[in-house]
Amino acid sequence: MPAPTRTLFRSARARTLAICAAPVVALLAVAALAPLPFTIAQPGGTVNVLGADSGKQVISLKGVPGRTTDGQLRMTTIVVTGPQVDVRLRDVVSAWFRTDRAVMPRSAVYPAGSAKENEQHNAEEMKKSQTAAEQAALNYLHRSPDQVKVDLNLADVGGPSAGLLFTLGIIDKIDGDGRGGDLTGGKTIAGTGTIAPNGDVGEVGGVPLKTQAAKRDGASVFLLPRKECAAAKQDSPKGLRLVPVDKLNDAVDALKALAAGQDDKVPSCAA
Template identity: 65%
Template sequence: MLSRLSRPQAVAVCALPVVALLATAVFAPLPFSVAQPGMTANVLGKNQGTEVITVSGAPTRNTSGQLRMTTIVATGPDARVSLRDVIGNWFRTDRAVMPRDAVYPSGDTVKEIEKHNQEQMRQSQDAATQAALKYLDLSADKVRVQLKLADVGGPSAGLLFTLGIIDKLNGDGSGGDLTGGRTIAGTGTIDAAGKVGAVGGVALKTQAARRDGATVFLVPKAECSDAKAELPKGLRLVPVTTLKGAVNSLVALEKGKDSVPSC
């Protein structure tokens, strides 16, 4: 004959499946990625010992200041992110929990994603070169630009590549530097016509920029609110929508004018 369980014993027995389910939920993989501020690179200088921008067919300038492209680092597409990881990073200002599909193409393998990111980088570099030469009214048949940036993929460095090419070839147009000797950082895609496009992770990129000494951050205008969310102290946001607008803002900033837009 079975003995009757006391109330505490019954509660304990019933709680066991619940505890097991909670433990499973805490450690089970979830479709999220955790991102944080990544590396930045000065496109006017060297990265891993190699010049980022090399120009042939036209004289280049010695530049001062820096133009730093910015990145984020996210857990890989095949990384296990648990509920514990999500909760642990959700309230950190230097982390962002994002749907994995918002970071990586759905269904692709790691190698396919790497190939996709490399192709986006190549297209971004081509567009940056076209936009810069068009802005300067220079012929691509005479002026050749080579862009090299190791271990970085995607299109978000397009704007900074373009500004770097312009600074090396023409500066501010009157003998000075686009940077005005400052450390300028930013992000944004670019197309051949000079239109600046939105990217992602701008709140984390502003932190990377300030960490590496930037005092000004160029941000696609549509992402101003995101950039302001966790804006580090001492970093000024300058919204941009076009290459011409970005150049004009940097020149105005260099000359101390009041016409520099802000978020």
């Protein structure tokens, strides 16, 4: 008799577990199909601010002759899924295990509400960034805005994170390294960071993805806000030198040292 009793007990337990598991399985199935409040980000395009974008020079000058430059200064971007695109559990799981993808809260990426409102917000932030870049560059060069007029053109890019690269581009176009050479030293330099008129460099988002875009497009050096070193080092591509800066002067000095072959004078996120 003991054996049949154990068999009946196991069968009853199996039925109980099956009954209890059914709602869980159903919930998981619903969760897998339901849209989640996230966006998926990945490396976007880069633009050489010393060159042209969509047929127009990114930096145009009036009042001074613009220098012909070698090398590149590439501002970097990330691309995110739109606010109306459904992101599901499988997308989040897939992105979680990839270094070229990042899962971000939708509210953090689209804080302004609708897609149109967010687009307008990003355009306004880009305009402020361009104005601050012009002011920071002319302050650094001790030039008056009455003497030099700067026109910045960049299509289909929003937000303030190109400020540092805009500023460096203006300086290179007007003065180079101050000794007749290029600020880039002929290299392909990339980077990201906001800029204030006084030259302070501010934090931005998506730095690990931007380093991948930079390396993909030929950069050997990446300038970034110092506070974002830890994030950048996590998935930094091999062969890309991370140079942290707090102020515009830090970035200019680092580029001049690199151009002169004085690598020991260049800060590093590895230090």
